[in-house]
Amino acid sequence: MGETRRVTVVVVGGGQAGLSAAYHLQRRGFASVLDQPDGERTYVVLDANPAPGGAWQHRWESLRMATVNGIFDLPGLAQPAVDSSEASRDAVPRYFAGYERAFDLPVLRPVQVVAVHRADDDPDGDLVVTTDRGSWTTRFVINATGTWTNPVLPRYPGQDTFVGRQLHTRDYVRAEDFAGQRVAVVGGGISAIQLLEEISRVATTRWYTRREPVFRDGEFTPETVGRETIAKVMADVAAGRPTGSVVSYTGLIWTPYAVAAKARGALERRPMFTAIEPMGVREADGSFTPVDTILWATGFKADLTHLDPLGLRGELGGIALEGTQVAAEPRVHLIGFGPSQSTVGANRAGRDAVSAVVRRLGAPVGSRSVGG
Structure with missing residues (x-):
């Protein structure tokens, strides 16, 4: 499957959460591994999609910007004005592509991550990320693979x-x-x-x-339903219980x-x-x-099969998190997962995961603080 390269942080997935993580890595002094392959603190984003836009590029044709749930600005660059009648599968990928260019983010695509496993028994050692285009040894994995590639398909007799x-x-x-x-x-x-x-x-x-x-009466607002829902999802994630669909909470x-x-x-x-x-x-x-x-129309589940070799699931079937960090494997962070599935939640989770990585590494002298 090609050569093995080294990088400090691998971000898996180039959607909203993955781009947020990449932005904050750059802000915290991490260099693109494409520019500095032998650098001390480097990062790369591996995205399975053929083009920028995450799952948005695959949405159905009639889903217009006027009808999608709110898309929060990515950190550091506001969305340009768009026609509300434009298809979201055109408008959002265009914004994401412009974002990648604006910050010169090291996104490699299409790269399919096949598996992540431990290099050895050292809890502070490396992880190995195997892809269809070679492997990476890394200190940390920030996983932002979303759900679009893992549809729920029930089975019925006949x-x-x-x-x-x-x-x-x-x-x-x-x-x-x-x-x-x-x-x-x-x-x-x-x-x-x-x-x-x-x-x-x-x-x-x-x-x-x-x-x-x-059906719920009244409007959905972050101050009421939003916070209440996040609290419920966070409780499930902290306890290691599988999370349900958004509607099951709201x-x-x-x-x-x-x-x-x-x-x-x-x-x-x-x-x-x-x-x-x-x-x-x-x-x-x-x-x-x-x-x-x-x-x-039976929904999706988090696409995490490539993490199965790490054995992250607990007895209840879920993955317990402490913030974005997997409780059983602190070298792995899950963002755009559980309570951070919304676009604003994905932004915050990207920032929080990078902050946790920096704390574990020890921030270098002169690094800039996170903004945005």
Whole structure:
């Protein structure tokens, strides 16, 4: 798999969290390993995507800047003004690309990280990051891989016999692809309702969830729901419990598209079907519903399989953190994970992870303090 190179910090992932970490590493005096391969404190960002933009470059075509959840500015460079009707998969990657250029960040792509393991039994020794383009020995790994590449795909009896189309949210492009069809939308999250609202304009839709959806009255604000949600997620992460979906903590909000879907009659929820048959689904009451397409809007989980060799998961199935640092392996930090999945949370987590790395290394004389 190529040569083995050395670097002080490997950042895995070039989305919002990864770019935030890269910015703060640069601010704290770390040099690009591409410029100083033999430098004392160096860093590199390994990104599996073919271009800047993280998961945003893969979002569906109809997701416009006016309808996405707030995208917080990356540290040190505000977003330029954009047309609210522009597709987020165009606007956000353009901003990220400009950010990488502005700070000359050492991002290598496409580089797929295959595994991370310990070089030896020394708890202060090196980690080895194996990729499809060679390996790196490093003191620290700041992991910012997000969730987009790890979709949740439930299994149901008879699923393999279905003759229609099955796809996940990550495969969705536009509502027009479903025109005139009978579509089962499965999932109780924000994306499920967005897609249900769009598709119900051109197709006959049925909405299925495992639990009765709970809609929250009032607006979602950082001062109320935001802080409350983060506190709940942090408690789960600190205890080593697996974290749930965002909606499992917040409930659903009456967004404009949720209101529109309700007005159209598309929010008539059905309990989960019990089986899938070649031409449709078997309902919970035993009746049969013909279906042409099943859209699994069932969410994502953190993409951490490359960290499995480190054995980071505890008895409860989650990864316990102390801040951003893995409790069982202080050389590894998880950002854009758990309580830092939001864009503002990812920014803060990038800063906090770098601060922890500097503390562990010991800050060199004359280093600049973190700003932004």
